[in-house]
Amino acid sequence: MSKPFSAYNPGKNYIFSPGHGPDTDKAEKGVTYSFLANSLGNRGGMIHLNELEQYQAKKNLSPQGRIVRGFRDWPSFEGYDLIATEGVYKKETTEKLTPGGLKWKATKGRVVVYEVHGPGGVDHQKTLEFAEYIKDYHLFEELILSYDTIDPNMKSVNSQVIVVMPEIKTIPHSNWAKNVRSEFNFMPLGNGLVEIPSTSPAEVFKQAANLSITKETTEEG
Amino acid sequence: MGISFTQSTITVDSDLTLEAGSLAEANILLELKDSTGAPYGASHPTVEFFATKGTITHIQDSGGVDSATVISWQNGEYMGFYMADSGVGQSIITAKVNGTLIEDNAIITLVPGTPDYKASDIEADPSTIQYQFNENSTITLTVVDSSGYPITDGGHAVSFTADPAGRFTNVIDNEDGTYTAYFSAQFEGDYKISAKVDTVDVNEIITISVKEEAASMENPVNGFRLPPGSGGAGGLPISLMGLSKLPYANWPNTRAARSLLREPLNRNGFNMAALMQQGIIGPLMPFAGNITGLIPGKKSMPISASSPSIGGGSSSLTGIEGK
Numbered sequence: 001m002s003k004p005f006s007a008y009n010p011g012k013n014y015i016f017s018p019g020h021g022p023d024t025d026k027a028e029k030g031v032t033y034s035f036l037a038n039s040l041g042n043r044g045g046m047i048h049l050n051e052l053e054q055y056q057a058k059k060n061l062s063p064q065g066r067i068v069r070g071f072r073d074w075p076s077f078e079g080y081d082l083i084a085t086e087g088v089y090k091k092e093t094t095e096k097l098t099p100g101g102l103k104w105k106a107t108k109g110r111v112v113v114y115e116v117h118g119p120g121g122v123d124h125q126k127t128l129e130f131a132e133y134i135k136d137y138h139l140f141e142e143l144i145l146s147y148d149t150i151d152p153n154m155k156s157v158n159s160q161v162i163v164v165m166p167e168i169k170t171i172p173h174s175n176w177a178k179n180v181r182s183e184f185n186f187m188p189l190g191n192g193l194v195e196i197p198s199t200s201p202a203e204v205f206k207q208a209a210n211l212s213i214t215k216e217t218t219e220e221g
Numbered sequence: 222m223g224i225s226f227t228q229s230t231i232t233v234d235s236d237l238t239l240e241a242g243s244l245a246e247a248n249i250l251l252e253l254k255d256s257t258g259a260p261y262g263a264s265h266p267t268v269e270f271f272a273t274k275g276t277i278t279h280i281q282d283s284g285g286v287d288s289a290t291v292i293s294w295q296n297g298e299y300m301g302f303y304m305a306d307s308g309v310g311q312s313i314i315t316a317k318v319n320g321t322l323i324e325d326n327a328i329i330t331l332v333p334g335t336p337d338y339k340a341s342d343i344e345a346d347p348s349t350i351q352y353q354f355n356e357n358s359t360i361t362l363t364v365v366d367s368s369g370y371p372i373t374d375g376g377h378a379v380s381f382t383a384d385p386a387g388r389f390t391n392v393i394d395n396e397d398g399t400y401t402a403y404f405s406a407q408f409e410g411d412y413k414i415s416a417k418v419d420t421v422d423v424n425e426i427i428t429i430s431v432k433e434e435a436a437s438m439e440n441p442v443n444g445f446r447l448p449p450g451s452g453g454a455g456g457l458p459i460s461l462m463g464l465s466k467l468p469y470a471n472w473p474n475t476r477a478a479r480s481l482l483r484e485p486l487n488r489n490g491f492n493m494a495a496l497m498q499q500g501i502i503g504p505l506m507p508f509a510g511n512i513t514g515l516i517p518g519k520k521s522m523p524i525s526a527s528s529p530s531i532g533g534g535s536s537s538l539t540g541i542e543g544k
Contacts, residue, residue, distance in 0.1 A: 086480050096486050103484040113480075132516055143518075150479050152503040158479075180518030184508035186482060195514030 057088055057109030059168040064112045067138055067163060074133060077116070080126050085160065086113035105164055110141075114161045124198035127159040131193050134163060135180050141166040145182040145193050156198050224261050226323050228254040231316055233327045239275075239305035241331035242368030246304050249277075249327060251316045253297035260297040266319045270301035274312035274331055278302045308370045309333050333373055333398075334366035338421035341365060345414065349430040350405070357403040358429050360389070362416050364398050372398035377418050384413045387431075406431045478502055 071082045089106035097104040105111050116126040131145045142164035147157050166175040182194035189196075232250050239245040249270060253261040270277040303314065314327040342363040350358050362379055364372040375396035381389050387406035394400055406412055411430050416423040481487050482505075 086483075089480075098485055101484060103480075128514075128516075135516070135518070147508070148479060149503040149505060150482070154503065178518075185505040186485075186488065187507050189508055190512075190515070192518035193516040194512055195516070196508065196510060197513050 056167075060109040060165050061088070061112070062168065063139060063165050064163060067114075067134055070133070070137065071130065076129060076133075077126065079118070080123060081117045082130075083115045083117055084112055085115055086111070102162070102164070108167065110165045110167065112163050113146075114163065115159075116161075122156075122158055122160075124156065124159050127161060128193060128195055131161045131180075134161065135178070135193065138163075139176040139178070140164060141175055141177050142179045142181070145180075146186075147182070147184045147189070147196060149185060157196065222255040222257070222261075222263070224253055224266065224318055225256040225258075226318070226321055228256060228258050229261070229318070229323045230254070230325045231314060231323060231327045233303075233314065233329060237328065238330045238332055240334045240368075241305060241307065241309045241366070241370045243334060244304055244306055246278075246302060247329055249301035249303055249314050251299040251301065251323070253299070253318065262297050268299045269317045270303075271315045271317070272303060272312045272329075274307045274310055275329065276304045276306050278304050303329060305329070305331055307331065309373055333370055334368055336364050336372050336377075336418075337367045338364065338377075338418040339424045340367070340369065341416065341418055341423045341425070343414065343416055343423060343425045343427050345404070345427050345429050348428070349432060357405045360402050360404050360414060362400045362418070362423070364400075364418055374398060375400075378420070380417050382415055382417075383429075384415070385410060387412050387429075404429060 068082065068084075071077050086106065088109045089103055089111075097107070102111055114130065116123050116130045118126060128145065131143060134140065135143055140163050142162075144162035144164070146160045146162050148160075149157055151158060166177070168174050180193060181191050182189040184196070230252050232252075234248045234250055237247075239247060251268060251270070253266070255261045255263075299316075301314075301316075303312075305312075309331050312329045312331060314329060316323045342365060344361050344363075345358045346361070347358055360381055362381075364377055364379075366372060375394040375398065377394075377400070379392050379394070379400040381392065381402050381404070383389070383404065383406070385408075387404055390403040392400050392402045404412070404414065406429075409431055411428050413426050413428055415426045
């Protein structure tokens with residue numbers, strides 16, 4: 001029986017708050033993927049996927065459930081909220097998407113975009129930490145630490161974590177490439193998780209272009 | 222000895238199941254008794270019958286005289302006449318004697334009659350939807366009987382069609398005589414929705430209007446919808462995208478912009494410089510600051526079953542190594 005995914009309310013935050021509330025119970029019952037599938041939508045309205053699309057989208061979303069539950073369980077994230085801002089994408093009939101691109105993969109439930117919020121909104125440092133946590137402890141096809149300055153009223157650079165999963169066939173036979181990169185305003189910033197200062201966009205652009213890497217962590221795997 | 226409201230009884234002397242709306246009748250017998258259980262005939266009380274569904278047409282005493290204030294009351298028996306002239310469900314029959322309710326009651330069950338598929342009712346909620354939000358209208362079909370009362374069970378083969386063609390989800394049998402499907406369409410227009418029940422065409426045809434709503438403060442995301450035929454924005458002027466009208470300070474709007482611009486084809490289609498100039502989006506320039514840290518893109522810890530219990534079941538990750 002085909003049921004549409006729930007309506008996406010663009011005025012509502014879909015928050016996974018670890019450690020308290022009914023969301024935790026839901027996660028423990030193994031329906032975290034429903035949190036993702038049901039709370040993420042197009043730019044508004046309902047998503048209608050046919051049964052086969054829904055089946056595959058849910059399969060592709062299911063590894064994201066591990067990440068959401070991991071966020072809940074990891075002590076360092078206590079008191080922070082995980083917000084999924086983008087998920088399953090239903091393209092317009094006339095819309096063209098780049099094959100193999102992020103939005104194209106999002107139509108198959110393979111992409112979820114997360115933000116880590118603290119008391120003051122997006123927490124720059126915790127977002128980086130979340131990305132590192134995913135990199136170290138989870139399987140994925142691609143992990144992107146994405147910075148942007150889209151919001152003209154934003155007081156600091158926005159940071160998000162984009163997790164791309166492979167087309168899930170069987171767990172061992174999916175492409176868990178674990179590619180990690182960073183981007184700034186949709187342009188490559190470098191391989192790995194690149195940390196930039198949590199300053200205002202204007203300040204970022206004023207700074208000189210000489211890049212200095214001040215921190216190296218962990219050994220190559 | 223007075224009337225016992227606990228000993229007195231109400232019974233129905235005919236079939237307890239009647240067809241709803243059929244005007245079928247049943248007789249209801251009230252037997253007044255005293256506290257010993259013996260028939261009460263010492264006085265002549267006022268008797269009233271009540272039914273939660275259907276109608277009490279009249280009452281009479283055992284002498285057969287139509288009246289609410291009977292004359293031949295000596296054996297304590299009073300008869301009420303019930304008519305099944307309402308919808309499906311249970312009707313609870315009660316009685317009052319001199320204004321006091323008798324504790325006993327009787328139940329008559331009103332069941333649907335033969336389904337009349339052609340008379341089935343179709344409703345759409347809402348009857349107007351905006352297609353750019355992928356909005357849906359919930360179509361509900363209710364199978365009714367020849368009296369117009371809903372059938373209460375499922376199992377019928379129901380299908381919907383739209384003219385011009387739209388999209389329906391599978392029909393859900395709610396197993397209560399109603400059937401539900403969700404309708405959506407991708408083009409503006411009036412869609413005529415018709416239905417079949419067990420291959421019989423339903424008489425009623427309803428209309429759903431599909432419209433495009435202009436961008437507004439309430440629906441700021443709307444402006445980011447790609448116009449039909451634009452093929453990923455297609456370099457259309459900004460004014461046609463409605464972006465200049467958008468309350469850019471509204472964060473869902475920013476979120477929608479971010480989502481849209483992840484697609485390179487969209488970025489090519491937008492005049493990014495103009496968007497920045499108008500304050501729709503912030504300055505999307507390449508990063509030119511100082512990087513404060515770099516964590517290499519290789520896993521820094523082995524994945525094994527003995528890893529901390531994070532990630533919702535690390536044991537299933539055993540032996541699977543990323544590069």
